[in-house]
Amino acid sequence: MNPFDRNESTFINGAWEVGLGAAVLDVIDPATERSVARVGTTSSEQVNRAAAAAARAFEPWSGLPGETRARYLRDFARGLESRAPDLITLQMINSGKPRLEASIDLADAIATFDYYADLAEQMDRGQDAETILGEGAHKGRVRHEAIGPVGLIVPWNFPLVTSAWKIAPALAAGCTVVLKPSEFTPLAELSYGDIAKEIGLPAGVLNIVTGAAEVGKALTSARPLRKISFTGSNAAGSKVMAAAAARGLPVALELGGKSAIVVTEDADLDLAVECVTAGIFFNAGQVCSATSRLIVHGKIESKLLEALAERVRGMTVGSPFAETCDMGPLTTSAQLRKVEAYFATARDEGCDCLIGGHRLDGCGYFVAPTIYRDVDPASPIWSEEIFGPVLATRRFDSDAEAIALANDSEFGLAASIVSGDPDRANRLARRIEAGHIWINTPQIVYPQSAWGGFKSSGIGRELGPWGLASYQGVKHVTSAS
Template identity: 65%
Template sequence: MADALLEREKTVFIGGEWQHGRGSDPLQVIDPSTGAVLSRLVPGNAGDVQQAARAAAMAFPGWKRLPGDRRARYLRGFARGLEARKTYLVRVQMHNNGKPRIEAEIDVDDAIATFDYYAGLADGLDERQDARVDHMGGAHFGLVRHEPVGPVGLIVPWNFPLVTSAWKIAPALAAGCTAVMKTSEMTPLNELVYGEIAEEIGLPAGVLNIVTGAAEVGVALTHAPELRKISFTGSNMIGARVMEAVSARCLPVSLELGGKSSIIVTADADLDQAIDCIMGGIFFNSGQMCSATSRLIVDRAIEADLVEALVARTNALKIGSPFEDGTEMGPMTTNAQYRKVLSFIAEARSDGLSLLTGGDRIDRHGDFIAPTIFRDVPRDHVLWRDEIFGPVLATTSVASEDEAVAAANDTIFGLVGSVVSGDWARAKGIADQIEAGQIWINTPQIVYPDSAWGGFKQSGIGRELGPWGLSGYQGVKHILSEV
């Protein structure tokens, strides 16, 4: 695969210009379905981050003053730029992430929709400024303004390139912030296209800066004095380090972290619909989703029938290269995650858990793991409690709705949840009781740009998407005056 993006020598975009990264350890970008090296990139370093943060700070006053509808034009420019590159970006996703074509296409479409959505919000920003508040007593009135927090740092993960970056770049720029983005060292290729589009649409220099790199770049980003907020998506372990670093300056953070989410299936559920939702929730993207509904909680009355049908459907999944016709699940994106998931499976097998299907690697080139289901998993077992981030489902059965809700909420996480039921009102009542930020009822995991994304408990701080995502990059100013 000889493409300009894969062969790119300059991997740092600062102040509107491409530069050679100054990092000392080259990055190897791997095709996880073959193990082949796609590209070797020289990353940025702490010095590049410092330069990028200064560029963002210098660009901020002008970008902040730009009318919202002007910023909206640039956001639509990003959407059209992604649109024009869709075929190419899908192919890079398939190579670098191992995503089947349909999943890669969904990702690109999601990024396009996100930029278009925030362009629409940016269009109306100015007319909503200076909203009047008539204070009690009548001697004073207030004017409320929503203003950008300043230059921000954005750290994105490897499991959904283009998507998570769009969820951060689009609202930040719409609000009037400038940004420095760190790509994942595992999957940097698609994210670099944002620099190309920025050049193409004439985005003012320094508004968006991109530094490719690993831990050194991330640490430097959290310590850059010019940046006034950090937005991070990734693991709880790294999220804690980000929050600790930023806390020294008492700056705001938004953290989208892990999950160990449940899908509850009631006795009156349609089995085919339930199986569709279960499989999409755990095997999409090879289970590499913070939103994976990796705990199945099913009413005891239908448990045997559901599990039998679920195993049959799972065994019929076509696992293979993203470029093979009909592939439904690809490899793990990184070898490190592949080995981590296999270690979880090995522990569960060693502990004698009931393995229904899968439970091992697939014997072919690349980092493939068979979709795996363990039945009747004890609720104190690591397989039930820890985020695995792979295609591994743990099941349990319950005798009542109350027990189902209690099992769903018995976790340190609170990102998402699903309910499948033949009675919508009943499902809604269960959804109301689940302690999580997004709940799906009788549907696979669909996320719209105008929905809210984020969790409770240890699943993070703040919300992305929708108007809440925009407000995360804004501060509220209240101007008080005598009448």
């Protein structure tokens, strides 16, 4: 039997169950295109039982002191640490991530649980804060209380990470959870169920259901749930929002991006190369915040593009287990087909391909890191989220032009700025419409940060105290003085 096979892949009320869904997930290693596991799926009846288990567990869990919930969160962090070698290898096999990237993901998940443990410890001290009402005839108190059992749907590009960003604040707030991992990368998230059993998490606090769209549909329709938090594509997010709207449920949506990186003429060239390449080639460009549009000042355009092409020529693209690997494969065959379709569009449009623009020979979902120069803003290469290692560039001559180019997008998730003038960089940051902006640094997201975007990039914020607040309702108590 394959050691990765998980027939008992549904976790309900503190126990593993055989998935009773009709489908079986065939988990693929994207570097070899071989099946590495078969995972049973959850039936609609099991989804409803998972939601009911979360509902039963909600009152006792939310009634625990914040310090008690914090201990469980720290236990999750230590559980991830104890499994580090296996989880890193699993990420490399199931997602195609190079070892360094898989290690970064795991460290991010661990840090997230520890951070929300800190917030949970402080939570009770902030309750019943007094408010001033009118002329003093009444007094008010404010409480922040868990909103109830919640459904969490996470994507395939960052297993462990996006789930930690949702599970940790939800449990810290006092919510109970039903988690649906991606059908393409379900294996890493199943470790959360193993850890829950290991640490003695009360039954029903965390439940895990596996499967594709039909399981997500059952989850968004499960009546005991009081909120849905979704990370993924805009197309799927709109369906989640519609399903939640039918019952008036609150939703949090972290959706797509087509982020810009602006490089001014006084920027440090080496730093610019580092920020541009990391921003588009990390995780093979399968990052919602990938800075896939380079907006570079005309005075340094040729020099920067030449340096970028040189960096790309020196990159090693191959198996995550190779001794040197700068970029692994795309994670799914569907994503490979999507990126290849954009390569075809670029050829049809006559885009100036500086480097790349093709699938690599051999097995595996590998594509060449790609740069298109001076792309027309009307082209899909410039305006649509490709979700692959594909960079489109344009030049600018004034800051007003750079801002206009950066903001000419239906998305507003993130942006980067590389500039030798900190004041100028901050002026640009104030005017760019994006939820998270990096200045003179490659992309790094801390648990204390806010994460989320403007425009079509979603609704709400994750991480930081804002992530905790998203799983809480505000209760105001007014009484006679």
